[in-house]
Amino acid sequence: MKLTLQQVLAIVQKDFTVEMRARDLLVLMLTFAVLSLVIFYLALDLWGPVVQQVGPGLMWLTITFAAMLGMGRTFVREHEQGTLPGLLLAPIDRGALFIGKLVANLLFLFIMEAVTLPMFALLFNLPVLRPSVLLITVLGTLGLAILGTMFSAMAAHSRAREALLPLLLLPTTVPIIIGAVQATSNAISGAADGPPWLGLLIAFDVIFLTLAYLLFEHAIEG
Amino acid sequence: MGDSETSGMDPVVAVQGLTKRYGVQTALDSVTLSLDRNERLAVLGPNGAGKTTLIAVLATLARPEAGRLRVMGFDSVSEPNEVRRRIGVIAHGSYLYEELSARENLQFFGRLYGVQDLEARVETLLKLVDIYPRRHEPIANLSRGMQQRVALARAFVHDPDVLLLDEPDTGLDQAHLTLLASLVQGRAIPARTVILTTHNLERALELCSRVAVLAQGRLVYQAASAALDRAALHDAYHRLAGAAP
Numbered sequence: 001m002k003l004t005l006q007q008v009l010a011i012v013q014k015d016f017t018v019e020m021r022a023r024d025l026l027v028l029m030l031t032f033a034v035l036s037l038v039i040f041y042l043a044l045d046l047w048g049p050v051v052q053q054v055g056p057g058l059m060w061l062t063i064t065f066a067a068m069l070g071m072g073r074t075f076v077r078e079h080e081q082g083t084l085p086g087l088l089l090a091p092i093d094r095g096a097l098f099i100g101k102l103v104a105n106l107l108f109l110f111i112m113e114a115v116t117l118p119m120f121a122l123l124f125n126l127p128v129l130r131p132s133v134l135l136i137t138v139l140g141t142l143g144l145a146i147l148g149t150m151f152s153a154m155a156a157h158s159r160a161r162e163a164l165l166p167l168l169l170l171p172t173t174v175p176i177i178i179g180a181v182q183a184t185s186n187a188i189s190g191a192a193d194g195p196p197w198l199g200l201l202i203a204f205d206v207i208f209l210t211l212a213y214l215l216f217e218h219a220i221e222g
Numbered sequence: 223m224g225d226s227e228t229s230g231m232d233p234v235v236a237v238q239g240l241t242k243r244y245g246v247q248t249a250l251d252s253v254t255l256s257l258d259r260n261e262r263l264a265v266l267g268p269n270g271a272g273k274t275t276l277i278a279v280l281a282t283l284a285r286p287e288a289g290r291l292r293v294m295g296f297d298s299v300s301e302p303n304e305v306r307r308r309i310g311v312i313a314h315g316s317y318l319y320e321e322l323s324a325r326e327n328l329q330f331f332g333r334l335y336g337v338q339d340l341e342a343r344v345e346t347l348l349k350l351v352d353i354y355p356r357r358h359e360p361i362a363n364l365s366r367g368m369q370q371r372v373a374l375a376r377a378f379v380h381d382p383d384v385l386l387l388d389e390p391d392t393g394l395d396q397a398h399l400t401l402l403a404s405l406v407q408g409r410a411i412p413a414r415t416v417i418l419t420t421h422n423l424e425r426a427l428e429l430c431s432r433v434a435v436l437a438q439g440r441l442v443y444q445a446a447s448a449a450l451d452r453a454a455l456h457d458a459y460h461r462l463a464g465a466a467p
Binding site: 003006007009010011013014017018021022081082083085086087088089090091092093221 | 282283303306307311313315316318319320321326330334
């Protein structure tokens, strides 16, 4: 157990150090997210109650597409640099390898959101920094990161990996996007009734985390 | 690594009927071989003979369709992590992160293997492969030969019982070919079991105690180096491998 934790931390630290020096993944995600918000702000004349209705959808669209861009790099970079076999040679459970990559991806997504959410709040005048919205953001981001990490590993083996990841990710993230948008909308407007969207997000995260942990060996070894 | 897993009589590497296919192409066809402690086997063969596939399967990077591999008594399918703990691999790629320095790369791989007293181990290896003065530079700044030397250190970081070397001399200059020879033959560090692939017959005879020829995925020839006459090996290699003399 101690070794597994040490291995997970080693992967997270390595991915973070590599990214801080290469700066391709975070720059890509941040640029995309910021540009998207600016375009939404300039192109859509949103005001009053319309912002409350449409805002959560715009926020999650921005997060989802930015995440898709960044997470695609997770294993593609290992594949392109030829470092993936080095990882697979190590005596590390494939589930632990998945957790290490997932935590690194989450870290990058949270950094992107730390810039995007205040900017969103500023541009659209919505209270997306209140604790209830932040909790929904954490749960939704976790769901995106679980699927993104899993599918990034699968797509890395394919020649069409850049195109394959969105094709795999978009249909499977529909429940989480719907759940996150609805829960965010309720949290912003203060509505307490309706389906338990937060419960859906938690259930989605638990089910897919378990499945991804168990199936990652087959995804990564091709 | 401990020596307690196998008795003195058990082979360190035992391969039985290993078969690997890529689609309709058979890369390895019922390969059987066995290596005792500290034995060094050179696998010769032309391009496409299956040498790299053999190393990949032995390293647990590729799953065989049939056959069995045991390393130090551990089965590669049911106990892959025990096998991985006991092997060190040098392949065509260095497996190194170009944004990290030589030192950081070795520290990372050492942590993955749970190496005790890692800092001392890393320092020793960096000095051994003659990279110590440039240990803080990113791998991307090092020459191909230097990267190959760091890759050598990476393969040794967890002190493996078995070394799998796929054409390890690529990019090394004469001085570091001598270093490679001393590592493989157990002069610079304690001896261990080695499987090495190469095109170079002279290097195979120089480094290894046994020589085998792989042709079209089949192991067609095996002999002890000491018993071999070089001319006879050249003849056998070209005849069996189908290469032009």
